[in-house]
Amino acid sequence: MTIVARLGADPPARLFNSALAAYAVVTAWEVGLLDELRAAGRLDIARFAREHDLHEPSVRAVLSALEWAEVVRVSDDAHEARTADAFPEIYATKGFFGWLLGGCGELLRTGGVVAQGGSWGRGLIRRDAGRIGTGTADFGRQFIDPVLDRMLEGIDYTCIADLGCGNGDRLVRAVLARPGSRGVGIDIAPDAIELARKRVAEAGLLDRVVLVEADVCRLEPRPEFADVDVATCFLMGHDFWPRENCLAVLDGFRAVFPRLGGIALGDTYRSERSPGADLPILTLGFEYVHALMDKYVPTLGEWRDVFPDSGWRCQAEHDVTLPPNTKIFHLVRAS
Ligand SMILES: C[S@@+](CC[C@H](N)C(=O)[O-])C[C@H]1O[C@@H](n2cnc3c(N)ncnc32)[C@H](O)[C@@H]1O
Incomplete structure (x- = not known):
């Protein structure tokens, strides 16, 4: 299995965009966007931002990343977002994203220093227990x-x-x-x-x-x-x-x-397996985080x-x- 077969055309772009879309899932969950979309199947973007006291350009950026991942579809006139094909599965598994990027985000960010193994790097190991608990409780x-x-x-x-x-x-x-x-x-x-x-x-x-x-x-x-x-x-x-x-x-x-x-x-x-194309959600992240x-x-x-x-x-x-x-x-x- 080559990286191209696993990631499709333009592997760097796909990997880069996947990383961002994963963060967008967490942000969309935290600001109530995923729940609103699940309840109504659609939302008026400007009104949602106003009613939730959110920065509208940020909401639109999150929706763009989610649109790339086919979680939502933004209307041509950019007024409305609707759920798209990947929405149900991503909604159901949002807790895994919250666990990894919300709960363990700081650890992942400091991985380069932590991996050096010195006491300073080891001392930087931080996780957010609240977000970990929210993520694990959801799934x-x-x-x-x-x-x-x-x-x-x-x-x-x-x-x-x-x-x-x-x-x-x-x-x-x-x-x-x-x-x-x-x-x-x-x-x-x-x-x-x-x-x-x-x-x-x-x-x-x-x-x-x-x-x-x-x-x-x-x-x-x-x-x-x-x-x-x-x-x-x-x-x-x-x-x-x-x-x-x-x-x-x-x-x-x-x-x-x-x-x-x-x-x-x-x-x-x-898992006792090497990371192949059929690796399910969580496994790589779970073992990566615990290794760090x-x-x-x-x-x-x-x-x-x-x-x-x-x-x-x-x-x-x-x-x-x-x-x-x-x-x-x-x-x-x-x-
Ligand atoms: C991955 S979370 C799971 C939380 C919850 N059991 C669930 O299934 O949603 C692990 C929890 O165990 C707690 N924990 C880890 N080590 C612990 C220990 N030695 N004693 C008490 N709590 C611990 C963490 O603070 C965290 O809240």
Whole structure:
């Protein structure tokens, strides 16, 4: 497969324009343009800019980049934008773009210095936890939560913990789904906890959900954890690794959450493939970003291999369509 076959005619132009269009997806999402187009299928460009207090030339520039990617079509008189063929798929996957360019944008921008490996470069590693959480929640709601909901239907719980809770969306859904239940959200990032607090307040659950800013890999027992009987942990399990650390973290949960009977652990594993033309969304970005951060991403085989020694038994594995290379492991406490 040559680069021309992968990128069509004029590879540099296509690559350049793709990069810009990807940023345009994120901007269009953040300013409400994607939602407006999804709701109405069309919008009056000048009116949209005015009503949302946006700089009209910027809105038009974003629409041009999206038009190049066939996400929208701008009318010949330049008054109106309408959804185009690629819109539904791009709308559904916008969270991946938000994760990469919004959440990890600063890391990608500073990659040249970070890759030099010195302490100054390593010290520049920055990600935006709020945008990461917003991105993962968006694709998680569509592609992960339906599978998780089916798993949770068969499980009794009165107090659910979400480890690495991000913007709190999943925890709120789980608590709302079970009348009388309570929830504990744990995240290391203050920005994520802040977003989660807003989400919990909006849902009217401040009296049923506790949020804890803490490192899931170094938890100590606390009164809030005493009644947790089920835990979810999505898209952060790779942070438990390397293996010895992962074993200690998983085993430690048995003491930290004394009543915990099961964990839904969903994570993206290392793809173990070279980047060919059929590489799906996310994989390249996920592995690139974690390599820059020097974070180990285990393979599926390594995950399967760690459970028997972890104090947890993997009762079932569930597939999700997106993210690619992602499983939900249903772990139950080993006796
Ligand atoms: C990719 S996001 C996923 C968020 C959410 N679980 C979801 O699926 O939408 C990973 C989250 O885990 C949090 N996180 C990463 N390492 C952590 C750790 N050691 N302890 C607690 N939270 C952590 C990050 O701050 C971030 O909010």
